[in-house]
Amino acid sequence: MTELSPVLDRAAVRIGQLSGHFINGAWQRGNAAPIDVIDPATEMVIGQIASGGATEVDAAVNAARAAFERPEWSAMPAAQRERLLLRLADIVEQHQDEIAAIETLDNGMPYAIARQMAVGSAISSIRYNAGWPRRLNGETTPVSVPGNWHGYTTHDPLGVAALIVPWNAPFAITCTKVSAALAAGCTVVLKPAELAPMSGLRLAEFVAEAGFPDGAVNVVTGLGAQAGAALVAHPGVDKISFTGSTATGQSILRESAGSLKRVSLELGGKSxxxxxxxxxxxxxxxxxxxxxxxxxxxxxxxxxxxxxxxxxxxxxxxxxxxxxxxxxxxxxxxxxxxxxxxxxxxxxxxxxxxxxxxxxxxxxxxxxxxxxxxxxxxxxxxxxxxxxxxxxxxxxxxxxxxxxxxxxxxxxxxxxxxxxxxxxxxxxxxxxxxxxxxxxxxxxxxxxxxxxxxxxxxxxFALPFGGFRQSGLGRENGRDGVEAFTETKAVMVGWS
Known part of the structure; x- marks a missing residue:
C-alpha cells in the first residue's frame, strides 16, 4: 500500500460527503457553524461535521421513540432482527477497506491495524450480538402463593438508547454498542466523538442499506457539551451507554439521577x-x-x-x-x-x-x-x-x-x-x-x-467487559452487554 493508494483516496472523498445528522432515515443539515475534522497525522482539515444541539437531539430522540413504538420494529420477530444484524455485518465486511481507511484518516490508526483489528472486531461484534435476539430468554419460577399459578420472566427492551462513543476506537465501539442495543430491541441515538466521527456516520448508511426501519438508528454529531449533554438530559431517553473519561461519566451519572435513566459507563483505567x-x-x-x-x-x-x-x-x-x-x-x-x-x-x-x-x-x-x-x-x-x-x-x-x-x-x-x-x-x-x-x-x-x-x-465478545470502582458501571459484551439494554419483567398467570 502506498500513501496515495486508491482506497485512501476514495475514503477521503467519502469523508468530505459525510457532513450532516442522520435522523429518521434521512440526512439533515445542521444550522450551527460546522466543526472541522482534523487528520491527527498531518494536522490538516479533512472534513466537517454538523454541530448539533438540543434541537437536533430532540428530533433524533422523537424519531427513535416513534420507531420503537411502531409494530414494524416492536413486533418484529427475533429471527428477523437477527437477519438484519447479520446483513449489517456483511455490508460492513464488504466495505472493510473503506472503513479502515476512514479510521486511519479520521483517528490516525495505522491502516493495517484498523482493517484487521478495529473493523475486523466490529464485524465480529455485530455477528456475535446478532445471535442474541433469539436467546434473550427469561426463566420460569416456582410460585408459592395459594392457587394455580405459573411464574416467568421476560427481558423487555428499555426503549430509546443514547450511545455516546469515544474517539480512541470509534468504529469498533460504535458497532458493539449499536448491535447490542438493536439485538435487545431498542432504538438508538448515536453521538460519535467530535474528534473521530466519520465512521459512525458511515455506519448509519450501512444500517439503512441493511433494511432497518427508519428511526431505528439515528446519528447526531456535535460537541459533548452540547449534543452529548442534550442527549443525557432528554426525558425521552431510557438508557445511556457511555464510553469515555471517568470525569464525564461521573457528570452523566449525576445528570441522570433525577430521571433514573438506566446508565452503563465504561470509563478510565490504570491497569x-x-x-x-x-x-x-x-x-x-x-x-x-x-x-x-x-x-x-x-x-x-x-x-x-x-x-x-x-x-x-x-x-x-x-x-x-x-x-x-x-x-x-x-x-x-x-x-x-x-x-x-x-x-x-x-x-x-x-x-x-x-x-x-x-x-x-x-x-x-x-x-x-x-x-x-x-x-x-x-x-x-x-x-x-x-x-x-x-x-x-x-x-x-x-x-x-x-x-x-x-x-x-x-x-x-x-x-x-x-x-x-x-x-x-x-x-x-x-x-x-x-x-x-x-x-x-x-x-x-x-x-x-x-x-x-x-x-x-x-x-x-462472549465475555463481559467493564470495570470495578471508578472504571465504570455495568458491562459490555456477552449476555450482560445485551441485557444491559433490557428490563426484567415478572409475569404471574393464574387459572381456576
Whole structure:
C-alpha cells in the first residue's frame, strides 16, 4: 500500500460527503457553524461535521421513540432482527477497506491495524450480538402463593438508547454498542466523538442499506457539551451507554439521577501488568509492550503500570527496549507503521505533561519521552523505571504510550502484590504473566479488576467487559452487554 493508494483516496472523498445528522432515515443539515475534522497525522482539515444541539437531539430522540413504538420494529420477530444484524455485518465486511481507511484518516490508526483489528472486531461484534435476539430468554419460577399459578420472566427492551462513543476506537465501539442495543430491541441515538466521527456516520448508511426501519438508528454529531449533554438530559431517553473519561461519566451519572435513566459507563483505567520470575518472556515482552504502546496507548484497558520481578528485571527491560526500538511511529497511511499519532494537539500536550511530571517526581526515563519532529501529534514509546506508587504517572490515567515500572521480589507475597496492583481508584483490567497456574488463579481472585488476562490479552465478545470502582458501571459484551439494554419483567398467570 502506498500513501496515495486508491482506497485512501476514495475514503477521503467519502469523508468530505459525510457532513450532516442522520435522523429518521434521512440526512439533515445542521444550522450551527460546522466543526472541522482534523487528520491527527498531518494536522490538516479533512472534513466537517454538523454541530448539533438540543434541537437536533430532540428530533433524533422523537424519531427513535416513534420507531420503537411502531409494530414494524416492536413486533418484529427475533429471527428477523437477527437477519438484519447479520446483513449489517456483511455490508460492513464488504466495505472493510473503506472503513479502515476512514479510521486511519479520521483517528490516525495505522491502516493495517484498523482493517484487521478495529473493523475486523466490529464485524465480529455485530455477528456475535446478532445471535442474541433469539436467546434473550427469561426463566420460569416456582410460585408459592395459594392457587394455580405459573411464574416467568421476560427481558423487555428499555426503549430509546443514547450511545455516546469515544474517539480512541470509534468504529469498533460504535458497532458493539449499536448491535447490542438493536439485538435487545431498542432504538438508538448515536453521538460519535467530535474528534473521530466519520465512521459512525458511515455506519448509519450501512444500517439503512441493511433494511432497518427508519428511526431505528439515528446519528447526531456535535460537541459533548452540547449534543452529548442534550442527549443525557432528554426525558425521552431510557438508557445511556457511555464510553469515555471517568470525569464525564461521573457528570452523566449525576445528570441522570433525577430521571433514573438506566446508565452503563465504561470509563478510565490504570491497569497493572504483573510479570513473575517464571514468565515466558518471549510472549510477555511483546504482550506487555503492545498492551501499552498499541494504539499509541489510547486504550482504556492499557497496561500502564508494570510490576516486574527482580529475577527477570534486567532481561525483561532489555527485551522491552529492543522491541520498542523496532516499532515504527508515523502516519497510518504508510506501510510498516505500527504506532500512529495521538488524537489531538491537546492529547499530545497532556501526555508530554505527564512525561515531565514523571521526571520531576524522580522516576528514571529508560527510553522515549520525546516526539518525532514535524507535523502530527506523535509521541514515541516511553518507559519510566524506579517509579513509586505515589507518583502521578502511577496513579493517573495518561492515555498515551507511557509505561511506569516497579519491581518486586520473592519477599512480596501474592497478597502484597495484589495490594500494590489494587492501589488505584480504577479497576478495569489486569494482566498476569506466569507459568504457575496456581499463582495465576490466586492473583485473578485477588485483583480488583473487571477483567484479568493470564498470559495474554485481547477481547472476547462472549465475555463481559467493564470495570470495578471508578472504571465504570455495568458491562459490555456477552449476555450482560445485551441485557444491559433490557428490563426484567415478572409475569404471574393464574387459572381456576
Amino acid at each position: 497493572a501488568s504483573i510479570v513473575f520470575a517464571d514468565a515466558d518472556l518471549a510472549k510477555a515482552i511483546p504482550g506487555v509492550a503492545m498492551g501499552i504502546f498499541g494504539n499509541s496507548g489510547q486504550v482504556c484497558a492499557a497496561g500502564s503500570r508494570l510490576f516486574l520481578h527482580d529475577a527477570v528485571y534486567d532481561q525483561f527491560l532489555e527485551g522491552l527496549a529492543a522491541f520498542a526500538a523496532k516499532l515504527v511511529v508515523g502516519p497510518g497511511t504508510r506501510d510498516g507503521v505500527h504506532l500512529g499519532p495521538l488524537i489531538s494537539a491537546g492529547q499530545k500536550s497532556r501526555v508530554m505533561g505527564y512525561v515531565e511530571a514523571g521526571k520531576a517526581e524522580g522516576a528514571s526515563l529508560l527510553f522515549g519521552g520525546d516526539a518525532p519532529a514535524g507535523a502530527g501529534y506523535f509521541v514515541n514509546p516511553t518507559v519510566f523505571v524506579d517509579a513509586r506508587p505515589d507518583m502521578r504517572i502511577m496513579r493517573e490515567e495518561i492515555f498515551g504510550p507511557v509505561l511506569s515500572v516497579m519491581r518486586f521480589s520473592d519477599t512480596d507475597s501474592l497478597d502484597d502484590l495484589a495490594r500494590k496492583a489494587n492501589d488505584s481508584i480504577y479497576g478495569l483490567s489486569a494482566y498476569v504473566w506466569t507459568q504457575n497456574l496456581a499463582a495465576a488463579q490466586a492473583m485473578a481472585k485477588k485483583l480488583r479488576s473487571g477483567s484479568v488476562k493470564i498470559n495474554g490479552s485481547g477481547m472476547e
